Amino acid sequence: SKRVANHSNDIVAYFHDEEVGNYHYGERHPMKPHRLTLTNHLVIAYDLHKKMEVFQPRRATDEEIMDFHAPDYIDFLKRVTPENMNNFSKVFSRYNVGDDCPVFDGMFDFCKIYSGATMDAARKLTNGSADISINWSGGLHHAKRVEASGFCYVNDIVLGIFELLRHYPRVLYVDIDIHHGDGVQEAFYATDRVMTVSFHKYNGDFFPGTGDIDEIGSGIGKHYSLNVPLKDGIDDDSYIYLFKSVMEAVINSFRPSAIVLQCGADSLGCDRLGCFNLSIKAHGECVRFIKDFKLPLLVLGGGGYTIRNVARCWAYETSILVDHEVSNDLPYHEYIDYFQPDYKLHPHLSGKVENMNTKQYIRNLRIKVLEHLRFLNG
Ligand SMILES: CN1CC(C(=O)N[C@@H](CCCCCC(O)(O)c2ccon2)c2nc(-c3ccccc3F)c[nH]2)C1
Numbered sequence: 068s069k070r071v072a073n074h075s076n077d078i079v080a081y082f083h084d085e086e087v088g089n090y091h092y093g094e095r096h097p098m099k100p101h102r103l104t105l106t107n108h109l110v111i112a113y114d115l116h117k118k119m120e121v122f123q124p125r126r127a128t129d130e131e132i133m134d135f136h137a138p139d140y141i142d143f144l145k146r147v148t149p150e151n152m153n154n155f156s157k158v159f160s161r162y163n164v165g166d167d168c169p170v171f172d173g174m175f176d177f178c179k180i181y182s183g184a185t186m187d188a189a190r191k192l193t194n195g196s197a198d199i200s201i202n203w204s205g206g207l208h209h210a211k212r213v214e215a216s217g218f219c220y221v222n223d224i225v226l227g228i229f230e231l232l233r234h235y236p237r238v239l240y241v242d243i244d245i246h247h248g249d250g251v252q253e254a255f256y257a258t259d260r261v262m263t264v265s266f267h268k269y270n271g272d273f274f275p276g277t278g279d280i281d282e283i284g285s286g287i288g289k290h291y292s293l294n295v296p297l298k299d300g301i302d303d304d305s306y307i308y309l310f311k312s313v314m315e316a317v318i319n320s321f322r323p324s325a326i327v328l329q330c331g332a333d334s335l336g337c338d339r340l341g342c343f344n345l346s347i348k349a350h351g352e353c354v355r356f357i358k359d360f361k362l363p364l365l366v367l368g369g370g371g372y373t374i375r376n377v378a379r380c381w382a383y384e385t386s387i388l389v390d391h392e393v394s395n396d397l398p399y400h401e402y403i404d405y406f407q408p409d410y411k412l413h414p415h416l417s418g419k420v421e422n423m424n425t426k427q428y429i430r431n432l433r434i435k436v437l438e439h440l441r442f443l444n445g
């Protein structure tokens with residue numbers, strides 16, 4: 068196929084399924100797959116698809132999904148529907164299906180699409196046909212081996228990392244969703260081949276409730292899990308200062324051979340479920356910082372509930388990944404009305420929530436996190 072290079076000569080593979088945005092969690096549910104349709108339309112309106120190799124992803128098979136998940140759990144996901152779910156009422160709680168993780172029409176097809184895309188995207192890196200691989204429908208970091216959690220049913224990230232581990236000795240997972248990447252941390256808690264790093268709000272109550280700084284891994288995996296617990300309202304400068312100093316030290320010590328970046332957009336200001344003050348520029352700055360290490364990079368989506376800003380964020384980050392500057396004036400397209408009244412790519416998002424992260428807190432946190440890294444034989 069024709070090589071589609073861009074200024075940095077990185078080959079960027081982009082996975083999008085035309086149907087994935089049509090699935091619906093339910094009326095009052097904050098997770099809206101329609102944000103993926105908005106994102107893809109913005110990517111195309113900005114002509115970014117011309118800088119990438121675009122693929123329709125394959126659906127994951129049951130066998131591939133059972134590489135991580137328990138057969139009984141997958142069998143349940145496969146069979147339960149809104150019509151027959153009353154016959155499964157006793158297993159509902161066992162598999163944690165219900166209000167956060169509802170049974171909706173086509174739920175398991177949705178899982179096969181986003182998981183197949185993450186595995187296809189990982190394969191583009193392992194077979195050397197891309198330097199960067201993007202799947203905005205993936206990044207569902209809460210799903211556990213035998214349990215749905217936090218709007219996540221199948222953990223596509225674990226499946227994608229399994230694919231990378233077939234080819235690379237060490238994989239680094241980075242998670243900038245406002246929620247702790249507990250499902251991925253748990254899956255790799257006892258191994259030193261995957262280092263998981265999550266930046267998130269932490270106060271003991273905020274979902275999922277895990278992700279304190281003392282969760283550092285176990286057994287041979289000790290010191291290969293890193294958590295950066297934050298308070299409400301963190302601003303651009305503090306977040307970027309912390310992100311860059313921590314990730315620089317992590318990459319220099321762990322020396323990963325590939326990186327997976329979960330770009331949950333609920334860490335942006337004005338998010339419906341979030342409480343940080345990040346701008347789209349700052350969120351994107353994290354993506355650019357990781358990209359600039361020029362290691363094979365798998366970029367995934369995640370949370371994000373003010374969907375006009377999720378689309379802005381992931382389209383902007385797509386432009387960073389293909390090294391193509393885009394205008395702050397959004398191009399006209401079918402969904403332009405979602406972006407009124409400003410019709411800009413970078414609206415003002417911060418200032419809604421008071422920043423509870425004092426300069427002292429950030430300084431101490433940075434010192435404590437870097438101290439943990441001293442145990443890595445790097
Ligand atoms: C007893 N139950 C657990 C408690 C809880 O507070 N769950 C969180 C779950 C938040 C999930 C965040 C998902 C994610 O952004 O991290 C994500 C999604 C995909 O990848 N990452 C939550 N649910 C909701 C919610 C659910 C249904 C309807 C309305 C809601 F507000 C908001 N926040 C309630």
Ligand SMILES: [Ca+2]
Pocket residue numbers: 242243244245246247248265266267
């Ligand atoms: Ca996180």
Ligand SMILES: [Zn+2]
Pocket residue numbers: 244245246331333369370371
């Ligand atoms: Zn989240």
